[in-house]
Amino acid sequence: MTQFLQQLTNGLSIGSVYALMAVGYSLVYSIMNFSNFAHGGVIMLGAYFGFFGLTTFKLPFAAAFALATAGTALVAIVVERVAYKPLRDRKAPFLYFIISAMGASMFLENFVIATIGPNPKPYPPIIPREPIALGDLALGRLDLIMFIVSAACLTLLVLFIDRTRLGKAIQASAYNMKASALMGINTDSVVILVFALGGFLAGVAGVLYGMKYMVYPTIGAITLKSFIAAVFGGLGSLPGAVLGSVLLGVIETLVAGYLSSQYRDLIAFVILIGVLIVRPTGIMGKAVEDKA
């Protein structure tokens, strides 16, 4: 039982970071109806920004954190302007967006390999390693912080989208872009805002992930799993993305703990396929209609 609870808390902690990443996929999907595969590259840059903030510039943690999140928000906006805006203006089919996104992801990843190098780098130790004992459970301080920070960011995001005028504009555009534009919403700014929000969360996720593991140029590959989580919960739905991520994190850690860590990734893809077959729109996704 203790082992199960231990695995559960580990799963919740990694699941909450997946949620930060998955929400970025879902935000963009809800507005633009395509899967933004460049998101993984942005998360990776977030991890590097935080790393250089702490090591090269010797910034205090909060400042490095701010630098990383501001940096990724900016990068996400630049990617949108360069790689997607011309396609949006032309009303290109979704496949062109996906290919463009893959090009952007390839560019970011290899740019980092070419300039910084492919070797993984460890974050400087900030959080003490020794865990907090809670009865028989040993809670890692970092795991706890990951969970709290992620939960706080997600709560703020939900409040922003539910309670502010800008949030309402995002909701309206997600519902119907054309009608929102006719009602006087500047949908172009909404797109920028969505990419900025997704980029900000990508920065948070990148720093947390880097602290837990390491920084390396192919961190983006991990975000494929958060993308699966987004599909699992239902693309385009924020609560779905969070629920899917937490479930995936928990299932993964349980599989790794009780079966074999070899099968962890395989299970993720099996879940993806299973969900698509049984319920293609995920747990709470929006339905895809035929164009006629």
Added chain:
Amino acid sequence: MDSYILGILMLAGINLVAVLGLSLLTGFTGLFSFGHAGFMAIGAYVGAFLTVSPARDVPGLGLPLVVGILGGGAAAGIVSWLVGRITLNLKGDYFCIATLGFGEAIRLVFNNVQRFGGSRGWPLGATRNPQDIWVILLVDVVAILLVANLVRSRHGRNMIAIREEELAAQVTGINVFRYKMVSLVTSAVLAGVAGVLLGDYLTFINPKIFNLTKSTELIIIVIFGGLGSISGSVLGALLLTALPEVLRFFEIWRLVFYGAAVILIMISRPQGLLGGMELTPAGIRKILAERRARQALRAEAAREAEGGSR
């Protein structure tokens, strides 16, 4: 011939087989797959099992390459039929995501099969045979004839109808599911054959070769060549296989340029090199005739505008 150039040509020929299949699926049927590397992996592993000479602790049957090609293609076709049964009813990019999931799942399965080397890979224990270029060329010709004749047939026209407007095609009485399936299985067989040839060429296979990047590479070639154009796919496979070699001069920067080039193509020339056009005598006549018709129309419009001002 220079063995370096020969190597690039062989690789381009191998890519072409897979690209032709994907061109049929994406360019003529309108289905997008991010999992074709998975079908290549099945072809490569089955083909290797059939052709590798049994030695030491390595499994293998030591059959000729032709058997490997047929067997690898058939295995990929069977798996794609199973995949199609459960995914072809998915709408929009959910089909795309499902193929991505299958492609990665297939790769991860091979990652865990220790008998075939698992993630360490499987050295096939042979040296590269330069004569295999003729096998590759022959397979290319067969694949081109197959796809070209298929898209010109009634079946091919049904596929194009599905690409243009799925609902209308269904209303006209086309069995949409069946023709999507024919297209998917044909393209997977070709991907499987390409996988066998790739294993034979590299003399070493590893699940990592068949990752998402490989699937993306194939899709990029199809789009670069132009959707709905077989000659575009041929040209695309030749040019884009050679491009990383040309860029090799830039060393680690070449993939950076490659990524940037992909974005540039998407935003500046989305129809690719030859979207919807064919470089055959008939195809060229058609392009020229259309151009003449456009010019005539423009000239007439100009004359009328002049007449109106008088």
